[in-house]
Amino acid sequence: MKENVLEIKNLHVQFPIHIGTVRAVEDVSLNLRKGEVMGLVGESGCGKSTLGFSILRLLRPPGKITAGEINYHGRNIGNMPQKELLDLRGRNISMIFQDPLTSLDPLYTIGDQFLETLRTHEKGIKKKIALERAADMLKNLGISPNRLSEYPHQMSGGMRQRIMIGIGLILNPDLLIADEPTTALDVIVEAQFLDLLNELREKFDLTIMFITHNLGVVAQASDRITVMYGGRMVETGTAEDVFADPKHPYTQGLLASVPNIKLEQPELQTMPGAPPDLVNPPPGCVFHPRCPHVMDICKQEVPKSFRANGHMSACWLYK
Amino acid sequence: MRPMDKLLEVKNVTKHYPVDKGALAKLFTKKPKVVHAMDDVSFFIRKGEVLGLAGESGCGKTTTGRLALRLQDPTAGDVLFKGQSIFALPPEKMRQLRSKMQIIFQDPFASLSPRMSIGKSVGHPLEIHSDLKNSAVRDRCLEIMEKVGLQPAEFFARKYPHQISGGQRQRVVIARALITRPEFVVADEPIAMADVSVRAMILKLMTQLKEEFDLTYLFITHDLATAKYICDRIAIMYLGQILEIGPLVEVFKNPVHPYTESLLAAVPVPDPKFRRQHPIPKGEIPNAIDPPSGCRFHPRCMYAEKRCALEAPGLQTVSGDHQVACPVRMRS
Numbered sequence: 001m002k003e004n005v006l007e008i009k010n011l012h013v014q015f016p017i018h019i020g021t022v023r024a025v026e027d028v029s030l031n032l033r034k035g036e037v038m039g040l041v042g043e044s045g046c047g048k049s050t051l052g053f054s055i056l057r058l059l060r061p062p063g064k065i066t067a068g069e070i071n072y073h074g075r076n077i078g079n080m081p082q083k084e085l086l087d088l089r090g091r092n093i094s095m096i097f098q099d100p101l102t103s104l105d106p107l108y109t110i111g112d113q114f115l116e117t118l119r120t121h122e123k124g125i126k127k128k129i130a131l132e133r134a135a136d137m138l139k140n141l142g143i144s145p146n147r148l149s150e151y152p153h154q155m156s157g158g159m160r161q162r163i164m165i166g167i168g169l170i171l172n173p174d175l176l177i178a179d180e181p182t183t184a185l186d187v188i189v190e191a192q193f194l195d196l197l198n199e200l201r202e203k204f205d206l207t208i209m210f211i212t213h214n215l216g217v218v219a220q221a222s223d224r225i226t227v228m229y230g231g232r233m234v235e236t237g238t239a240e241d242v243f244a245d246p247k248h249p250y251t252q253g254l255l256a257s258v259p260n261i262k263l264e265q266p267e268l269q270t271m272p273g274a275p276p277d278l279v280n281p282p283p284g285c286v287f288h289p290r291c292p293h294v295m296d297i298c299k300q301e302v303p304k305s306f307r308a309n310g311h312m313s314a315c316w317l318y319k
Numbered sequence: 320m321r322p323m324d325k326l327l328e329v330k331n332v333t334k335h336y337p338v339d340k341g342a343l344a345k346l347f348t349k350k351p352k353v354v355h356a357m358d359d360v361s362f363f364i365r366k367g368e369v370l371g372l373a374g375e376s377g378c379g380k381t382t383t384g385r386l387a388l389r390l391q392d393p394t395a396g397d398v399l400f401k402g403q404s405i406f407a408l409p410p411e412k413m414r415q416l417r418s419k420m421q422i423i424f425q426d427p428f429a430s431l432s433p434r435m436s437i438g439k440s441v442g443h444p445l446e447i448h449s450d451l452k453n454s455a456v457r458d459r460c461l462e463i464m465e466k467v468g469l470q471p472a473e474f475f476a477r478k479y480p481h482q483i484s485g486g487q488r489q490r491v492v493i494a495r496a497l498i499t500r501p502e503f504v505v506a507d508e509p510i511a512m513a514d515v516s517v518r519a520m521i522l523k524l525m526t527q528l529k530e531e532f533d534l535t536y537l538f539i540t541h542d543l544a545t546a547k548y549i550c551d552r553i554a555i556m557y558l559g560q561i562l563e564i565g566p567l568v569e570v571f572k573n574p575v576h577p578y579t580e581s582l583l584a585a586v587p588v589p590d591p592k593f594r595r596q597h598p599i600p601k602g603e604i605p606n607a608i609d610p611p612s613g614c615r616f617h618p619r620c621m622y623a624e625k626r627c628a629l630e631a632p633g634l635q636t637v638s639g640d641h642q643v644a645c646p647v648r649m650r651s
Contacts, residue, residue, distance in 0.1 A: 187542075194587075216589045220587045220588070243589065243590060268522060269519065270520045
C-alpha cells in the first residue's frame with residue numbers, strides 16, 4: 001500500500017458562538033494515500049469545508065481544533081509553529097476555492113499574482129525567472145502565456161479557475177485541497193476543468209482532496225469517497241463500492257435523490273426531515289431522526305465505523 | 320393544432336440591452352453596442368405542459384422568462400397569452416392578467432422580505448389582486464400553505480424567513496406564486512440553490528401541484544439532469560437563440576444539434592464506472608455583445624463547414640415537434 005500523505009485522527013472542530021457551541025466536525029479520521037483523489041461529499045453545513053480549512057489551519061475565529069491530529073507526511077500540523085506553517089502552505093499543501101473571482105485580486109495582473117506567490121516562498125527569485133515559470137504553468141493550463149499581463153476581469157470564469165489552480169501548483173505542492181472548484185462553472189466548462197485536473201494530477205504527481213456537494217462530479221473525479229453528515233463521517237470507501245452498494249442509510253437516501261441524466265434511471269426518492277442543528281445535535285447517531293431503519297441503540301450511542309461489504313460505514317446496522 | 324391549445328406563444332422576440340459607454344467612446348463610435356440577450360426567439364407552450372429552457376449562464380434563458388411575463392419589454396417581437404398580445408394590453412388589464420402569470424425565483428431567501436411573516440408574504444399577492452376580506456385571505460393562505468407541505472400552516476404562518484429551512488423557504492415562495500390561482504408559472508432555476516435531498520422534494524412538489532392546479536410551467540434550468548424529471552419538452556438556448564427544441568425524451572435520446580450533444584455529454588453522471596464518450600468542445604461561450612457570424616456555435620463546433628460562418632440557420636423540423644437549427648447535422 002502506498003504511503004499516507006495526510007492522516008487525520010479523531011479530529012474535532014468547534015465554533016463557540018453566543019447561542020452555544022457549533023460542533024462542525026466531530027471525530028473525523030481519514031487518510032489520503034499518495035496519488036489518490038479523495039472525494040469529500042455532503043450537503044451544506046455538513047462540515048466538509050471546515051474539515052478542508054482545518055487541514056491548513058485556516059479556520060476563521062472563533063473556530064478551533066479542539067481535539068485530534070492532522071499529520072502531513074508524519075508532521076503534526078496541529079501544533080506546528082507559525083513560521084513552519086507558513087512555509088507549508090503553498091509549498092506543500094495548496095487550496096483552491098469555489099469562486100475564482102473573489103480569490104484573485106482585481107487590481108493585479110495574472111503575472112503579478114503568480115509573482116507574489118513565488119516571491120513569498122522563494123525569497124530573492126529574479127522577476128524574469130519567476131515570470132518564465134508562470135508562463136510555463138499557463139501552458140500546462142492551456143492558456144496563452146501572453147495573458148500574464150491581463151487582469152482577472154479580462155478572463156472567462158473557466159480560465160480564472162484554471163489560473164487559480166495554476167497559482168496553487170506553482171510551488172509544486174504534493175497535496176491539493178480543492179473546495180467546490182467546479183460549483184461556479186457551467187457544465188461544459190466543468191467537464192473541461194475535470195479533464196485538466198486529471199492531467200495535472202499525473203503531471204504534478206498530486207494527491208487531491210476534492211470537496212463537493214455534487215455527486216456526479218465526485219463520481220467522475222474521485223478514487224475514494226468520504227460522505228459526511230452533521231459533522232461526522234458516515235461512510236468511506238472506494239468510489240465504485242460506495243456508489244454501487246451504499247451501506248449507510250444517509251448515503252442510500254442521498255444517492256437515490258440525485259438527478260441522473262440517463263433516461264433509464266428510476267424516479268427520484270426524497271428524504272424526509274432536515275439536517276441536524278449542530279449546536280444541539282441529536283444524541284446517538286446524528287442521522288437517527290431521519291433514518292428509515294432507526295433502532296433503539298441509534299438514539300443512545302454514537303455508532304462506530306463498521307466494515308460493510310468492503311468499505312466502512314458508521315451505522316449500527318453493520319455491527 | 321387549434322390556436323387555443325397554445326397557452327403562451329413567444330413570437331420572434333428580440334431583446335437587446337444597450338451597453339453603457341464612456342463619453343469619449345460615445346463621441347467616436349457610431350453604432351451603439353448592444354448585448355444580444357435574445358435574437359428572434361420563437362416557441363410556444365401548450366396548456367398543461369412543462370417546457371424546459373436550458374443553457375449555460377448568459378445564454379438568455381432568464382431574459383426569456385422575464386419577457387414571457389412582461390417583466391420587461393422586448394426590442395422586437397410579441398408574446399401572446401391565450402392568443403392575446405400581452406405587450407398590447409393597457410396597464411390595468413395587464414395588472415389583472417398578472418394574477419394568472421406568476422414567477423418563482425432561484426433564491427428563496429432573496430425573494431422573501433425578512434420583515435414579513437410567512438403568512439403575510441404568502442397572502443400579499445391576494446391583497447393586491449383580489450378584494451377578499453382579511454379573514455378570507457387568511458383562509459386561502461393557510462389552505463395553500465397546507466397544499467405545499469408547510470404543515471401545520473398556522474405554525475409556519477407566524478414564522479419569519481430566517482426561522483425556517485431553505486427547503487421550507489422555497490415552499491413558501493411556491494405557495495405565494497400559487498395563491499392567486501395562476502395558469503402559467505415561470506420557474507427560474509427554482510432548485511439551483513437547494514441541497515440534493517431538498518431538490519428532489521421540490522421537483523416532486525412542483526409536479527404534484529401542476530396536476531392539482533392544472534398549471535403550465537416554463538422551467539428554466541442550467542441542469543439537464545433535473546429537467547429530465549419534470550419537463551415534457553425542452554428548448555436548448557445558446558447566445559440568445561434556441562438551437563434545438565423538442566420532446567425531452569427525443570432530444571435526450573437523439574440530440575441533433577452539436578451543442579445539445581455536447582451539453583448532454585458534459586453532465587457529470589453519478590456513476591464512477593461511467594466514461595464520457597463524446598468530446599467536450601473547447602473554449603467558452605463568446606461575448607454576447609459581438610456574437611459570431613452565421614451559426615453562433617460554429618467557432619466551437621466540430622462539424623462546422625464553411626457556410627456555417629456565413630448563413631444563420633433557422634429552426635427546421637426533424638420530425639413532429641422536434642426542431643433543430645443545424646442544416647449540417649440535419650442532412651446526415
